Amino acid sequence: MHHDPISYFQAVILGLTQGIAEPFPISSLGHGVVLPRLAGWHIHQNDKFFLTFLIATHLATAIVLLLLFLGDWVKIVKGLGRSLRMREIRADDTYARLGWLLVASSIPVGVIGLLLQEPLRKLFASPQLAAAFLIVNGVSLLVFERLRRRPPREGDYAGDVDGRLANLSWRQAIGVGTSQAAALIPGISRSGYTMGGGLLAGLSNDDAARFGFLLATPVIFAAAALKLPELFGSAGNGVRGPALVAGLCAAATTFFAVKFLLRFFQSNRLTPFGVYCVGFGVICTLVFALGGEPSSGAGAGRARLWPGLEPGEGEAGERHDDRGDAVLGVVVVGLGVTGGHMPREERWQRVGGLGEVHDCHDDQEHAEQHDREHEFAQVAVHRRKILEHKHDQRRLSPCIAAS
Template sequence: MITLIQAAILGFLQGITELFPISSLGHSVILPTLFGWNIDQSSPAFLGLLVATHLATAIVLFLFFIKDWIRVFRGFGRSIRDRKIGPDDIYAKLAWLLVAATIPAGIVGLLLEKPLRSLFASPLIAAAFLVFNGLILLTAERLRRHPNRAQTGRVSVDAVASGRPIPAGSANTQMSETERSDTTIAKLTWKQAFGIGVAQTAALLPGISRSGSTMVGGLLSGLNHETAARFSFLLATPIIGAAAALKLPGLFSPQMADQSGAFLVGALCSAVAAWLATKFLLRFFETRTLTPFAIYCIVAGTVFFVVLLAFP
């Protein structure tokens, strides 16, 4: 049985660490052991709580970027109707970039999620991978390409809101930050988007961050930190949502009836934390880098590893 306090802590933890590039799965594996909680992490109750918190995070991300998703859906519809992506239709391009980046994680997740998690889901291994996650973030900061410049043009806010294609134009463009970010992301090639999706599959290992790996892929593809984070959050919505939805029926099984309160508390705490984390990180990455999170992962992972080794 998972108590309401434990559910609240784990929910808040998941909402923060899913979006911060510090691995939600790694922390979910490590911290209950450090806290001395008598929780079987392979039990239906614990897995059900993870499903509830992840679903809450996906819903929050969708609502946070609802304007973007409306434009993306309209762009996707235009591309299907016209059987092509217009040269200036950034939201049709963005829709298919998200599809391309989702494919690798979707395939690998369906085929290898259970074997990988059963093989590596120990607190000690998760702590080691957390250190490795920090090293990946540091390496990406050293290797990242110069960020692309947002394309400029005569774009009206009304045109973007209506979902119409955005034409290229002169340098005297009045564009919102959201429009500039989406225009920059739409410059990614199909190969780059697929590569970001491949990078995302590393998050199947506990201790490797999904948001961190996708941001690394974005930075190495020429995005800046803010646009890499934005693409990572957009990409997280279908991945996290689909993974949680596949396991959603288990939450309503008769065996889980006694844990429904814990699932609800965990989901609500995760939702609040995810909303605050998304808002904070988008502002943070306007001027900051992944380095603070890399240092945290290396230090925390090392401390966790030593403690777990000394007190098994």
């Protein structure tokens, strides 16, 4: 079955959205699933090429995070090396301890991701489910702020930020990493849940955000390493160019978003993001419910022109049903068939062809019905001619322009 490729315009929009929504606690995956449905794009979120496209944009985000915290990562890698050489983690070695805390925190999400990869992939086919989890994410952010271990006090957060992060216990760090695993579900924010876990562990908002950014970097890189080869295989056909454009857009917006959030959380909380997620999730849920389009499977994201039939695809993105004219004739005949005034055998004779009606007890009624059927059949033929004419114009326009 043919699927519409991701256009460069769509790639720009999705890339900008990814760059903003990944560091912001509003779920980049949730927005990546919901946005195509809201925009009416014929992108199938359960297809491998779309998942590969998302991995490419996440990789761009991870690269920016690595560069923004490059100084920290250099110190962390050196600290890990020292601890391996000494075969111990010294209490006064801040970056060795912080490095192993990050390693321990990344294990839960890695294990859960490997075990639930296929079930989670199917969740991408449901924008309704992603919208519902956006609401869950928003409520969770509000609850995290409500249940934080204690209000931040100035004396508790004096000194070096990495030193404060290194003072987390192993249990607290692993708890934060486990909460990050919930972000494998579209609509649940990775940064939101890691920040929430940090708040429950007693961190301030800005320290929790910093720990979340450090923790997200290896996790996103690991996910990209597993899926990135698909970008250069058959799953990447038709998506490599748009993925590159989207990656550049995601990288640019991620840089400014992280810079903004590190300043924002020095004096603000998760509350506005929680309110946004609840409101946006409710709006999306209502729009999808009123839209009535299929939400998963082969028909995801496409309108059905006739019950039980898939819409055809024309060139230049125009979608129409190639069998619509034939169906129109059957439906027109059915207007007289389903009235219940004829025996079953005569009804099948009536469906057999336009105007071929036998054993009609009222000749005048038959003549009027025949005229109506003939008129509707002419409308169907006229409609097909118009579509064929438009199709020929599209095919000839490049030749005319070249001449």
